[in-house]
Amino acid sequence: MAAEKNTHAAPTAKDMKDIVALCKRRGFIFAASDIYGGLNGFWDYGPLGVELKNNLRDRWWRDMVVTPPIGPDGQPIEIVGLDSAIIQNPKCWEASGHVGGFNDPMVDCKESKKRYRADHLIVLSPNDGQGPWLAFDKEASADEIAQRLKKHARGRPESDYTRGQLDKTPVADFPKIIGPDAKEPGTLTEPRQFNMMFHSYAGAAAGEENKVYLRPETCAGIFLNFKNVLDSSRVRVPFGIAQIGKAFRNEVTPRNFIFRSREFEQMELEWFCHQDDVPMWFDFWVEQRKKFWESVGLPLNHLHFYDTPKADLAHYSARTIDFEYQFPFSGDGFDELEGIAHRGNFDLTQHQEFSKAKLEYMDPTDNTKRYLPHVIEPSAGLSRGVLALLCEAYTPDPNRPSGVYLNFTPAMAPKKAAILPLTAKEEHAAPATNLYLELREDFAVDLDIKQNIGKRYARQDEIGTPFCFTIDDQTNADQTVTVRERNTMAQERISLDKVHEYLRVKMKA
Ligand code: GAP
Numbered sequence: 001m002a003a004e005k006n007t008h009a010a011p012t013a014k015d016m017k018d019i020v021a022l023c024k025r026r027g028f029i030f031a032a033s034d035i036y037g038g039l040n041g042f043w044d045y046g047p048l049g050v051e052l053k054n055n056l057r058d059r060w061w062r063d064m065v066v067t068p069p070i071g072p073d074g075q076p077i078e079i080v081g082l083d084s085a086i087i088q089n090p091k092c093w094e095a096s097g098h099v100g101g102f103n104d105p106m107v108d109c110k111e112s113k114k115r116y117r118a119d120h121l122i123v124l125s126p127n128d129g130q131g132p133w134l135a136f137d138k139e140a141s142a143d144e145i146a147q148r149l150k151k152h153a154r155g156r157p158e159s160d161y162t163r164g165q166l167d168k169t170p171v172a173d174f175p176k177i178i179g180p181d182a183k184e185p186g187t188l189t190e191p192r193q194f195n196m197m198f199h200s201y202a203g204a205a206a207g208e209e210n211k212v213y214l215r216p217e218t219c220a221g222i223f224l225n226f227k228n229v230l231d232s233s234r235v236r237v238p239f240g241i242a243q244i245g246k247a248f249r250n251e252v253t254p255r256n257f258i259f260r261s262r263e264f265e266q267m268e269l270e271w272f273c274h275q276d277d278v279p280m281w282f283d284f285w286v287e288q289r290k291k292f293w294e295s296v297g298l299p300l301n302h303l304h305f306y307d308t309p310k311a312d313l314a315h316y317s318a319r320t321i322d323f324e325y326q327f328p329f330s331g332d333g334f335d336e337l338e339g340i341a342h343r344g345n346f347d348l349t350q351h352q353e354f355s356k357a358k359l360e361y362m363d364p365t366d367n368t369k370r371y372l373p374h375v376i377e378p379s380a381g382l383s384r385g386v387l388a389l390l391c392e393a394y395t396p397d398p399n400r401p402s403g404v405y406l407n408f409t410p411a412m413a414p415k416k417a418a419i420l421p422l423t424a425k426e427e428h429a430a431p432a433t434n435l436y437l438e439l440r441e442d443f444a445v446d447l448d449i450k451q452n453i454g455k456r457y458a459r460q461d462e463i464g465t466p467f468c469f470t471i472d473d474q475t476n477a478d479q480t481v482t483v484r485e486r487n488t489m490a491q492e493r494i495s496l497d498k499v500h501e502y503l504r505v506k507m508k509a
Helices: 016-025 047-066 091-095 142-153 171-176 219-224 226-232 275-295 346-355 382-393 426-439 453-463 473-478 496-507
Strands: 005-007 029-031 043-045 079-082 103-108 115-117 121-126 133-137 161-165 192-195 199-201 211-213 239-248 263-273 303-307 319-325 333-344 374-381 394-396 404-406 417-421 445-447 467-471 480-485 491-495
Touching: 016 029, 016 382, 016 394, 016 404, 043 047, 047 079, 047 239, 047 263, 047 275, 047 382, 091 219, 091 346, 121 142, 133 142, 219 226, 219 239, 219 263, 219 346, 263 275, 263 382, 275 303, 275 319, 275 333, 275 374, 303 333, 319 382, 333 346, 333 382, 346 374, 374 382, 382 394, 404 453, 417 426, 417 453, 426 445, 426 467, 426 473, 426 496, 453 467, 467 496, 473 480, 480 496, 491 496
Parallel strands: 079 239, 417 445, 417 467
Antiparallel strands: 005 333, 029 043, 103 115, 103 192, 121 133, 121 161, 199 211, 239 263, 263 374, 303 319, 319 333, 333 374, 394 404, 467 480, 480 491
């Protein structure tokens, strides 16, 4: 896994608590098994959340598979899709290195009974060697740190201490450390490696020989099917195979809403090319992915592009650029949304060796040339993408009754428009219903008849509907409707028979 965080000044006023509350109140995202108290690291997407997720997923699929970009030589490139099984032959995970090495360092606190990722804890050690050392979550605020220093070190300033990381701290020093939720020093255990793959047993017998794993990343199915795709379609190197689907990681500390969960979705492209062309394709994909995130509503100045230092690269990667977004919980930094990695031919080499299948590509222009292509992998989180869109769209506005609106692009908005008759009377409701029936053929639209118009606008603002069409007395007189634009709340009248075209044009924006 790539390094996940980098710090840069980037102030943000949005509060995660408010965003999570809105997501529940309006049906975007619920805790899984909510009525049983939830299940840590698992989430359900409600009626609007699934629409938002589908909009993002469908845009990625369209941009990758349906109409892939034009390549650096001016010709359209080739990408095909795949939907592989979540559970594969377990040898696949031995070959990929996940059985042996997909580990996170974990520590337990014997006092608080809490469990932490050792690489997520920072440690303050006193410069003069006097008094206890204090461990904190890496996202702890300056306030929280000051409180702990007040409690355990009579308010000594942080400048009296040196910051380090728990996973880089010698175990011999652990007895001096007070854990993040402990009162006494010496309660943190030595870090242990914890394999993050969920496992199960295929079939009735629960023995080692039937042990299987839920995939921790979607790309493996692509490598396993590399030869099948080559043999069954007309693709030639360079080309890509794309897949969207669920991945599962038994994260030690799921956190930050859907950001780090145990079940999530990825959108991954494996781009197979000749080794000599790697630098060109790497740059190409970095540019394409920037365009993508910008087009779905994330301004480039809210993203940070982090060239991962060699020492922090995943075992398969020769180079990775992380796309990081300034989430409200990122403090003065950014957190990973997507990684673009040069995986070399690590995966095909490993699978060829473990499976004994010949995976080499034969150059069609010279059949004496056989090689294992190199891979550039843009690997994006669909769930994290949804979270980034929600955080970006969340716009507090004290001047409107809802106090907030969601500033989705029209294409990402779960509902494209709402049709609101001014009253529930037949003369308003009937033309509103007719307009709704016409628009629903092509757009996800709402017909909302009940409650006063202000409350209905407020609801649409809160779910991010970009346009509201209001039917009133004048509609029957001159066949016009009012359009209210979400962000500006500006209203204009347009002809009833122009509404469909109006919306069609706006959807392209
Ligand atoms: N195939 C490469 C790969 O899986 P990764 O950096 O481990 O690389 C890619 O994951 C993306 O998947 C991340 O950038 C992130 O968006 C998403 N992701 C990873 N772990 C996640 C988790 N626990 N919860 C939600 N999204 C996650």
